[in-house]
Amino acid sequence: MKLDTDKVYEGFRLIEKKEINEINSTGMLFEHEKSGAKLFYLKNEDDNKVFSISFRTPPKDSTGLPHILEHSVLCGSRKFPLKEPFVELVKGSMNTFLNAFTFPDKTMYPVASRNNKDFLNLMNVYLDAVFYPNIYKYPEIMMQEGWHYELENKDSEISYKGVVYNEMKGAFSSPESILFRKISEYLFPDTQYGKESGGDPDFIPNLTQEQFLDFHKKYYHPSNSYIYLYGDIDIIEKLKFLNEEYLKDFTRQNVDSELLYQKPFDKTRENTIKYPISSNEKEEDKTFLSMNFSVGKATDPEIYLAFDILEHLLLETPSSPLKKALIDAKIGKDVFGTFEGGILQPMFSIIVKNSNENEKEKFINIVKETLCKLVKDGIDKKLIEASINIKEFQLREADYQGYPKGLIYSMKAMDSWLYDENPWIHLAYEDTLKKIKSSLSSRYFEDIIEKYILKNNHSSILIVKPAKGLEEEKEASIRKKLNEYKESLSDKEIENLINNTNALKKRQVTPDTPEDLQKIPLLSIKDLDSHAKKVSLMEKEENGVKILYHPEFTNGIAYVNMYFSTEGIKEEMIPYISILSTVIGKVSTENYHYEDLAKEINIYTGGIRYAVETYSEKGDSEKFYPKFVVKSKVLVNNISKLLTLIGEILAHTKYDDYKRIKEIIQETKSRLEMVIFEKGHVVSASHLFSYFSPIGKYDDMVSGLAFYKFIVDLEKNFDEKAKEISYNLHEVAKNIFNKNNLIVNVTTDEKDYESFSKQFCLVYNELGENRTAKVEYNFEFSPKNEGLMTSGKVQYVAKAYNFIKLGYSYTGGLLVLKTIANYDYLWNKVRVQGGAYGSFAAFYKNGNMFFTSYRDPNLKETLDTYDGAGAFFKNFNADDRQMTKYIIGTISDLDFPLTPSMKGERAAEYYIKHINYEDIQKEREEVLNVTIDDIRGFGDLISSAMEKNYLCVMGNEEKIKQNELLFNDLIDLFE
Template identity: 30%
Template sequence: MLSVQSRRIFNRCSVRKLSTAVESKYLKKYPIGSEISGYKIERLEQVPEFNLVAVGLEHQKTGSKHLHIDRQDNNNVFSIIFKTNTPNNTGLPHILEHTTLCGSEKYPVRDPFFKMLNRSLSNFMNAMTGHDYTFYPFSTTNVKDFNNLMDIYLDATLHPLLTSEDFYQEGWRLENESTKDKNSPLTFKGVVYNEMKGQVSDSSYYFWIKFQEAIYPSLNNSGGDPSKITDLSHSDLIEFHSSRYHPSNSRTFTYGNIPLKEHLEKLDKAFIPFGKRPTKNVLKQPIDYTENVDTIVKGPVDPMLPLDEQYKTSLTWKAGVPTDIYETFLVKMASSLLMDGHSSPLYQELIESGYGNDFSVNSGSDSITAVNLFTIGLNGLTKEKAENLQEKVYEILRNVKNDGFPDIKVQALIHQMELSKKVENSSFGMNILSSLVPNWVSNVDPMDSLKWDDIITRFKTEYAKKGDALFKEVLDKYIIDKPYFKYTMEPNENFANEVKEEEETRLKKKIETLSEEDKQTVYDRGLKLLEKQEEQENLSCLPTVHVSDIAREVPFLRINNKYDNGIPIQSRLSPKTNGLSYFKGLKTIKSSELTEDLIPYLPLFSSCLTNLGTTSKSMADLENEIKLYTGGLSANFFTHASAHDPNEVYLKFGIGGVSLNSDFKKMLSLWEQLLLDTNFDNIAKLSTLIKSCTADNLSDIVSSGHSYARSAAISKISNVGKVQELLGGIENIKFMNEIAKFESNGTLKENVIPQLKKIQEILLNSSGLQYNITTSKDAIKEQESEILKFSDRVNFKQPFSKNSYDLGKINTENLKNEFVKIPSHVGFSSAALNTASYSSKDSASLQILSQLLSFRYLHSEIREKGGAYGGGASLDALNGVFSFYSYRDPKPFNSLNVYDKSVLNNSINIKNEKITEEDLEQAKLTIFQRIEAPKSVRDDGMSLFNYDIDDELKQERRYELLDATLEDVLEVSDKYFKDDTIKSRVVIGHDTEDIKDSSDWVINELS
């Protein structure tokens, strides 16, 4: 992945200086000034550090710009991008993004985008709305699939149907609560409407979007403010598409190994009918402040945190313009040196000191359209601290200017950037696209943004001459004693009720304007939309790849396993490591060693290893070493079932990291220090860590509520799910809230630290680690030798062994439904049941069933009719659990009923032949999207190392997936989904009024 820093380059020459042979090769392939299929080549850049050549072109008839990245990568990428400044806060570009994908002239079917998800082998398909742009990207390794999707995307964006029904479904509508009951109350519905209700329930998003609206009002809220979305009309949508979605206002992007000419022929054919239109790429400006500005707004509260410590405040300065790429790079470097990590001065003085509990979401350097903004903000403030933040910050910055920036921090940051470019990433093309688009639409030349080595070379030269004066100049030029924009969000206990009341008032006003004839029109419109959603469509116009395009067999990875002095080492040699070594150590934990009551402490323990420091080194010093010699260290606990028995549970502890081959020994030395000598008695650092871990729990739930609901549902019926819930679900959030109480009352030493030390003792006195190393042939011998020395030094008291974690039989009798109450304007739901093991033939058919249920029933019922942002079914194949979920759902309780009906509906449709062989094939294609997706070199062999799933077992499952029939799917449906099989149900949300019988429910309120 391209780091933020590696995207900023300064050189603007037409042809970069190449070696004579390379220059000749690419100039011959892409002659500057020549024309290819209606496009003229304007610029050519070789970027050897990323093994790519960038070609910049312009379409002669429309003026559309095209960027092609020629790279030997078969994961090809395409995107079309439009500049879409929004005139208001109605979410116009966001709703247009949704509706363009609901049918086009060439593909006049309902929602071809979602239909293509099941007819493709793409590993990425999406559409996204930014501040002032909208782009439509996809990636796939299949050439036929690429051509299909490119045709779909071009027709969808340039020739969408934009029907009123699609606007009402995806945007917003007034409709009877029960569509078929004319006498039921009228309410607001719509996918984007409910999506954005969910967004503004996330306190981090709400702070960020209101900050943007305050400092950059000219950009407006492109996603849409729910209170304004209901002002948008269908005619507004049509007009906006007509004015913005024109080739002259577009940019296109291709990446990979498909010849450029093939792309340009398709684009030229699509663009020729339009001609050229004058465009004004107006760069919107933020507010103009020559004096300090102080803005205060009210926002939501987190019931899990003290009310008087929920002020959020930030200070923002203008720091140059994005078109000055080198200056932007320096600003981002200064931001990182000031704020990132334990050794940074702002972290030490603002977070570690206890002034606040975390940096605010808008902190750091951000290039937005016409300006760079540099922001320092904090969460978890009292009112007094919020009011005095500017004095505190300026005091710190003046001290930094006087004391300077330590050279080791600068060198460590450079090392991180240089190492990051060596990491082979399976989504490299998509990452390049995402990094370029925001500035490309704001007139920053993407060719300049790619040239990483130029900027680093220039920086190293200037740093050698001037030292940290480079960063002091940034402070003087933009920040110290310069006007700032202060933005504060103060907690409002009544916020959720006020939002609800505003919606009710707005709805009432809408209804009051309706005559009886209007109400009849609303009712008829709802029935018409429902009829359209339920009609059986002819999808023959949509292109597709086929299961026959998928290889029945794939080559096995060459993985070496050996025992050396009883120490197991798995190794994988790869030419793609680019001089890096990827390391992982793993051990299984027995229940007789680590009791169940310690499991909730495990995530905190693993965080302590990389946050507390050791008894001999501060975390600041250790972090400098970690950044100087590695690409990062990580530790975690995870759990999984045996591939052959879902009731056989494994609890595992893993450590990992990546380094240059030459720094591998140093990386292991760092891990030795962390494992043996972490200072758990460092109460100050532990307090900071606990505050950070609990600062954004509510925001995490609101943004990923379906995952939390699913985890809670699975935990009631599965031992693996039970452990997963304790490690990272709502139960862990509740546990950490209790830990936070010990922090606040000063009793960590008595109530927490002994448990952390006990876990350390258990890990060191039990069985040793098994190891995985992925590296190059010339480095493997030395790295294996270093691993053996490391294992000897850590001195685990027992040899490595694999042991399951025995939790006994889980009781699933008399389970009650669970409702988790949070302040959110939409809900989330899930239901779960146990099924078959990974190795069972049933498992493959169950996975196909999950896809059939998702796209043949649940998508229509939950998203199209129900208005939720998403919903579906999934199989956790390794752990043998089948689950349903809904996301940002206005009717989560109704979705529980939908789950119950879905399997019966599916079985009936198979028997009645309404589900066809074509549906079966599409379900298989959806599954193979993930299986066939390219993997990074660091992931090779990890299914064997982490989960004991070898290539033979994966190949057997491949056969079962490819060969499964509708009869097999019907058989597992009847076998596992009997009456009252779905015993575990969970809803997360705000309203309990839909609970009909409270005796069937357990209600938990997070506070």
């Protein structure tokens, strides 16, 4: 149906239409006449449909009100009055995305699904949640999701509890997170960006129930909403649904959600703040230095894209001049930048990590001198071309692994729409890109540097430095404050607090009624495809090398992955495989200096990456296949250049540039520290596998805590070990990169495969021909049960074992068990009742299984919860509707849509693991046919695994020491 501008459709007036060729879509901008709701529809043929409703929500303080409200509106509503509709949807819908986001100035509620019936169901639940939440009926919702005083009896200590409170305590544990949050606060002190929309734990307990409800009343109105639809949908049907079910009941209002501009500074401002480290950590080389700039407006598409490219150019590649100057000056061990374009006044930052406060002036001078030199002498045009090309490749590929395209486009749309500009100005990028490409023959980027950095007084210097005892002081201060508060209360007030705590706990443990559960819309099993999707795979051979070919429409891109076996590497050399993956491509080769190599890669390809991967033999707890993987992508007409570059890198890399290798090792250590803080739940669980599992031990040595300790030692003793490191890298590379170790995985259009096959010799001829014998590893295992102590404010609590070692076997029913564990048992016990931000279970085909928690205020209580899981499942009960829900939610995970590159990688993984289509179909049938008795039967599996008592906890030093009897070893994680 053709829609005409200035016509009204189901209460919506079509204001403007635009063809957005860059994303093969037609953009349509509507306004709902009665309510004032704005709607943007991106029409295209994508079957992965996306809906989002967003609100402009400028915070007035740092209590985290927008964030707490984002959590809370999803805790029951008018039509769907159960306690956790969000969780019911996760358990029982075919969603391809379901979440909500709090940004510094907006709150978004996006969903996605490929099933139209399911898509409407998701829209319905989310719309009812935001417009008619149960927060007005139940104050316990804000208590649970935000914060509350916890007091169980008059003699117990009073404490703060709440999901967001603990989430943000975790967020404020990482020095990088503190840095990024404070940059905005100090650069825009008089605006919404000077407040912490997520919530600062120091201020969250200032939030009152009245403020909480008033915020919702004010901002969650259709007149302040931004509704987004994307994909191959019946737009008239969706407009009719929006109008009749929700928007017709609202009258347009003037909602004052104005976003404030920060008045420019007349001179650079400087601030110094502290972050906590544990008692045994050293303070030297742990300071962050940053220079930060307010750069233009988000509604300027040129600055929005140009600064994204400039940040890459200056700070993200081995040839980046500013990064190189700062590293060469040895004022820090890691250098990176950030550009935040998704706020009204975008900001650009230059950051040096692992430095010292006394390096501040040197840091400032080097930045200014380097940028002045670039402005005066001009930037290398090949460097500019490389950065533009890599960003253009990313824009055109639109491969957002793990996120639907439509969701990414919605976020880009909000980066202008929220600020009263058309929502497509960052999506229709061709004209902007054309202007930026003029930089190849002009002073475009030099002028930007001069105007927005060198001559920009709206800037700040922020120093974030370590301090011992800071966390202990804060905790003592909180305890004192809480004790004084309790002492100030009357008996009646204490009784009220106890009653409130009990009311919350009662609500948390009281199950929803069957009637309320029935109100959540649900697909039926017959709505599901009983057949597993086949991933195309053709086995070919080129020059005697196995080629796994996947014919897929890729829009002219070839994805070429090379899998080299590392089974011939001796045990003591295993960590060097990972060092090799971080060094290779970043050091010089015989024919390229590393800076020139980086430019060549970015000019002619979409990127070349290196990773160490391990693949378990299906159903086997012992056997696995370790690989060194070279991942690359390229436009087909440049495939010869790609293969030539890979051949050069694999066969002719020079490992004797000690200075450069030391820089890479320092940077790798720094980036690992960031991952450890951000993904503590994964780090703890993965390390725990090393206690009992061969693949777990190997993974720990190449990417886990054992590898982190290895690289800490290399960095600390580099000067004495430089020659040894160089020799080992050369020997490992010589062992790995040979023709007899190789499988190649190619994903591209059928017509383009010949381009690869004809030119494969360009890399093949460069490879060695050594035949190396497989090494049999004799790993030592023991229940180390480590307490990994940090200065963090929360815990990551893991318990695990291998169920195949206990005599059990893998079945698809374990995937349903995972769904139930994640969104019933662990969600209720660890998150809702325990106050952790999250808790997760996993059961793998190799028998490894774990329970782990994320940003958890507890420790022993969570381990007790894991120990109780077996009994819970032995007595598990559910009606047919509930079982259908669990099955649908599990199938949703199995059917997650894959991009062409992901399909190719999935097929290669199956090939290496010897998983065939019959195995995948059998697993699917086991999911579809799982019974209550099957789930109960898994109770013994869990109990047996938990009784082995293998555990690992990363968390607060004091908390771990309080529970030291649980551990065999207490370890300071950071030096």
